[in-house]
Amino acid sequence: xxxxxxxxxxxxxxxxxxxxxxxxxxxxxxxxxxxxxxxxxxxxxxxxxxxxxxxxxxxxxxxxxxxxxxxxxxxxxxxxxxxxxxxxxxxxxxxxxxxxxxxxxxxxxxxxx
Amino acid sequence: xxxxxxxxxxxxxxxxxxxxxxxxxxxxxxxxxxxxxxxxxxxxxxxxxxxxxxxxxxxxxxxxxxxxxxxxxxxxxxxxxxxxxxxxxxxxxxxxxxxxxxxxxxxxxxxxxx
Numbered sequence: 001x002x003x004x005x006x007x008x009x010x011x012x013x014x015x016x017x018x019x020x021x022x023x024x025x026x027x028x029x030x031x032x033x034x035x036x037x038x039x040x041x042x043x044x045x046x047x048x049x050x051x052x053x054x055x056x057x058x059x060x061x062x063x064x065x066x067x068x069x070x071x072x073x074x075x076x077x078x079x080x081x082x083x084x085x086x087x088x089x090x091x092x093x094x095x096x097x098x099x100x101x102x103x104x105x106x107x108x109x110x111x112x113x
Numbered sequence: 114x115x116x117x118x119x120x121x122x123x124x125x126x127x128x129x130x131x132x133x134x135x136x137x138x139x140x141x142x143x144x145x146x147x148x149x150x151x152x153x154x155x156x157x158x159x160x161x162x163x164x165x166x167x168x169x170x171x172x173x174x175x176x177x178x179x180x181x182x183x184x185x186x187x188x189x190x191x192x193x194x195x196x197x198x199x200x201x202x203x204x205x206x207x208x209x210x211x212x213x214x215x216x217x218x219x220x221x222x223x224x225x226x227x
Contacts, residue, residue, distance in 0.1 A: 004156075033214065042117075042203050042217035043157070056214045090156055092215075101147065102215055104156035 002026070004105035006091050012111045013081050021076045021108045025093030031055075032074040033102065034066055035090040043090055049074055078110075086112045115140045115206050117218035125224040132191040134221045136178075136204030139185060146187040147205040147215065148178055157203065163187065174198070199225045 005024045013019050025032050031050040035043035048056035049068035068074045072093075078085055088109050092102035120135040138144060145164050149157040161172025168180040178189045187204060204218040 035217075040220075042219045045214045045216065048214055058214070092157075101159045101162055102157075104149075104158070106154075106156045 004091055004093050004103050006089075006105035006108050008108055009106065010109045010111075012113060014113050015081055015083060017081050017112075018077065018079045019081060019110060021078075021089050021091075021110075023074045023076070023091030023093075023105060025072050025074070025091075026103055029093035029095055029103070030072055031094050032068055032072065033092045033094075034074070034076045035092065036060075037088040037090055037107070039087070046076070081112045083112050086110060115144070115208065115216045117204050117206050117216055119202075119204055119218040119221050121221055122219065123222045123224070125226060126194045127226045128196055129193050132176075132189070132194045132198065132223065134189040134202050134204075134223065136187045136189065136218060137185055138187060138204070138206045140206055140208065142208050145207045146178075146180060147207075148172065148176070148187075148189050149203045149205060149217075151201040151203065151220075153200075160189070160202075194223075194225045196225050196227065199223055 007022045033048040034046040037043045045058040046060050047066040052068045063079045066076045088107040090107045091105045094102050116139045118137045147162045148160040150160050151157045160176050161170045163170045163180045171177045176191045201220050201222050203220045205215050207215045
């Protein structure tokens with residue numbers, strides 16, 4: 001079975017632009033979470049979606065938004081990019097309740113110039 | 114609020130020596146605890162997890178961790194380090210409810226010296 005897949009794997013943007021990152025969870029997994037990992041730090045929680053509803057939001061500005069589609073895939077959008085948004089964006093999926101382990105994708109590495 | 118601290122941002126051990134990576138957490142409810150490993154330019158892979166039951170948890174690649182509630186700790190150990198263990202290790206905590214978020218520590222970079 002395929003694992004969590006993310007696209008694109010690498011991208012370069014300039015300040016002020018907008019970016020959309022995509023994630024396909026493991027088949028059967030209904031929960032998707034997004035994390036931002038700045039170089040040298042641990043992943044920081046951005047969003048969690050379950051059954052197409054937002055279930056949690058981390059301490060990120062409104063420039064960050066996400067959604068989950070009927071097939072449980074997800075998109076993360078970041079508007080008005082700043083240099084500080086440069087990071088590895090990780091998507092993770094897991095089965096529904098009860099809580100279980102997160103399965104991570106390889107990430108999308110965003111560089112903002 | 115939940116949080117995770119990892120003592121030592123970088124740990125070096127000799128090949129064949131004991132690996133000990135420290136993790137302390139804070140949680141207002143009985144936590145679920147995890148250790149993840151990240152190799153360069155890759156995502157995170159689960160090493161082991163504690164949810165309920167036995168406090169000594171065995172994971173993949175010979176790693177194990179012990180949940181000590183009184184010390185709010187979940188240290189990761191491996192009796193004998195291998196070169197392939199060199200990676201970044203993250204301790205994480207969640208509240209164990211249906212839709213909770215997982216909070217990660219800052220990570221510990223493990224180097225193995227031949």
